[in-house]
Amino acid sequence: MGLSSGDKVPDEKTVWSFREKLTNNQTIEKTFVLFRDVLNAKGLILNEGKMVDATFATAPIQRNTREENKQIKDGDGAALWNNKPHKKRHKDIDARWTQKGGQNYYGYKNHTKVDAKSKFIDCYKVTDASVHDSQPLEDLLDENDKGQPLYGDSAYTGANQDDVIENAKMINQVCERGYRNHPLTEEQKASNREKSSVRSRVEHVFGFMEQSMHGIKVWSALV
Known part of the structure; x- marks a missing residue:
């Protein structure tokens, strides 16, 4: 890019605004x-298997009244604060609350x-935080994935997800889940460990976002 260590560069908010x-x-x-197509053309995306997962992108918590929150949940948030444009610019009516592992999150996924x-990253889809990990699975898969194994954690188990993977003609390598009165067998546990040795690599991607890119978050700013 023709930049040296002594040159001025845009700050974080300028890059975000762009x-x-x-x-x-x-x-x-x-x-x-x-x-992505350039990477594919150069053979850098190897297409010998895919991994799916989801992570939270936190957003600034909104301080709304109970009535305002109800209107937002009912899908009519755009009608709020029209007489206060400065305030409205700071409001996020698309982010949602969810809970995972006993911890609350507000924002997107x-x-x-x-x-x-x-x-x-081959494909992505952003939703509000309340959407289950497996729900956008069909949107992430395409015809180029045919014949490849698909790795995912047990959040991607279930009849609907199995059908999506089968329809995409992929090899199902999603970790199995145990249920009450139906725990995993030792064979299933061993299979999960083998699948997880590949699936866990997706955490490296999110780890890079969190550490090298200083987190995954949504900014609210004046436009």
Whole structure:
């Protein structure tokens, strides 16, 4: 890019603002696809297996009244604060609350499909945080995945998910889940350990986002 260590570079919020413009005019999705296609053409996405998982993107907690929150949940949040445009610019009516592992999260969820060997993100879908990990699975898979194994944790088990994977003509390598009065057998546990040795690589991707990119979060700012 022609930059040296002594040159001035845009700060974090400037980069965020630019990315928001790309997102709002849907350029970011086109850019992602172009970048992915270049990686594919150069053989850097190996297509020998895919991993799916989801992670939270936290957003600033909104201080709304009970009535305002109800209106937002009812899908009519856009009608709020129209007489207070400055306040409205700071309001997020799409983020939602959810709980996982006894901890509360507010914001969004980033669902990703990652190439198992290269660990490049192949496809992604963003939802509010309350959407279950497995719900966007069908949107993440495409015809190029045919014949490849698909690795995921036990959140992706169930008849519906099995059908999605079968329809995509992928090899189901999702970890099995035990249930009350139907615990996993030793054979199933051993199979899960083998699958997890590949599936766990997706955590490296999220770990990079959290550590090297200083977290996955959503900013609220004046536009």
